[in-house]
Amino acid sequence: MIRLALRRDHVPGVRGFAGAVAGPLLAVGIVTALAAVVYADETMTEVVLLFGINAIMVVGFQVFVGNTGLVSFGHVAFMAIGAYAAGIASIPLIDKELFLPDLPGFLADVELGVVPALLVGGTAAALLALVTGVALMRLNGAAASIATLGLLVITVNVLSQASSITKGPRSLFGVPDHANFFWVFTWLAVAVLISATFKWSRAGLRARANRDDSIAAESAGIPSLAARLLPFVLSAFLTGIGGGLYAMLLTAFSPASFAIPLVVIVLTMAIVGGINSITGALAGAAVVTVVNELLRRVENGVDVFGLHLKTATGMSAAVLGIALILMLRWRPEGLLSAFELQLETRADRSQQAAQSPVVEEAG
């Protein structure tokens, strides 16, 4: 009999690994089912799609932050690169001549479908991560965070200057609106599958060993740079795909679309759900989306007992801020801490009692 469990580690062996990967996928299934119910309401379609894309972004973010313990403010840069790369790759040729006449030859002649365009977006972001990561991943703690913020500044600066490719600070139009329910939630499942496989792989374990005690890990033959670089690149790839979908949802966007408010949303979702858990990333994305949506309605004005309440715009950010502080104060490890939803059989559980776990995740 198969049953659900919340665990920090997974049962040893191939079956345990399969259960550990299947658990978060089941969580995606639950989230997708809930989203589908809400999606039936036509006024909510954009909110649901945005939720799915944010969830991809948070899952991607979690791959890096959860496994390495470094906080990145630069993931929005990967999102921006993914959005521009996927966007430019998928704009129809006719529109391209019209909107982007100065595009270099090889870019001017391509018009890709959804999947190849998103893969281009993810790959572009992963390449940026690989090139910059060789440098950034040498830094520790707060210096690393600030340097990743620098990556965001550089990326937005370059995107708004390279006018022939990106139309500079002006909006890029004409990206086809491929971001429908099917593609968003399919990619969410793919993102979770990749990130769970990585988490329980040897490379994931090495990254977390480096996170928990880098000196001990190095003395055991795990170089810090390599241990951090792989999750950084993988996380950028997933975030780039999220960015590509974001571009296909907005269809028109500018470098200013990728700024601090997006950092706030992704960071809050990840912290609320629990930065060390993939299941937590999904839970955090869901909770923050619901809260945000309620706040947005208050911002637009609500009627309570005949009183019309209305607040200044930006309140959702302030409430998220207070929620973050309270969360960090009283439950800094987030809703799910390092726990993951997992599938296991009864036999696994009794076997578990007999021997100690092999793969363990520190809370």
Add this chain to the structure above:
Amino acid sequence: MTDVVQHVVDALSVGSTYALLALGLTLVFSVMRLINFAYGMMLVWAGYAAIVLLDAGVPFLLMVPLCVAFATVLSMVIGRLAFRPFIGAPAITLLITSFAVLLVIQYVAIVVFGERPRILRLPSVFADVVEIAGIRVPVLELITIGTAAVMVAIFYAILNRTAFGAQIRAAAEQPDVTRLMGVKPDRVLMVVFAISGAIAGVVGLLWFAKVGAITPRSDLDPTISAFIALVLGGLGSTRGALIGGLALGALEVGMAATLPDGALGYQPAIVFAAVIAILILRPGGLGGSVAEPAR
């Protein structure tokens, strides 16, 4: 030749504001490992206070100390309410907390002052340009450099010549031993936030005197510049903050003077790339650091 002197003055003026900002940040960092994302917002609030006071008819010379006092108190209140509960938490938690604090005090600024830019009107002296030995120097730049020099002198006097300073340095190096010696960590923290706030008040006035207009989102530029200066110099060292600030000023002015027109738009990117390159060569920063030793 005069060109070069001109650029040096520019670099000193820009660099000294960065150095002051980095000092304000590094002091708090050395005591509680907090990198304060909300620091730029303190400048914005000091700027708004100046506008409100000037509009109310308060004379300029009275407005300055009032603004600095306001920023000092604000910094202490935020330090007490938002940051004190997190003493001893991991640096990352503190960083994110300060990020959250930024969101909240930014929202309050939006509610109170609105999104539209407000103009800071200063006496016309500030817009004047004086000529010294053939070099034309804006008065504001001279005031900035002079103020920064005085502030740094006061800062060092407090840190090295007073009991408070000794307590702060002790708490930064050996928090536990310092407590055993009967120094209350709370009081050290409040003094540190007060100094950091006073610096933010002064720099806020200088900064927005130069920029001219304030919006609730004007905090990003000073915060990011201060961060770069901080990391460039080396986290947690006062000497590093000064070196980092001045180096960043020199880098920015030097770039603006030497880059070809086509590359000028990429200046922020080039500056940041240079900073990251320096960090890779010297992970402890230009000034060396106690907090994050090179490895």
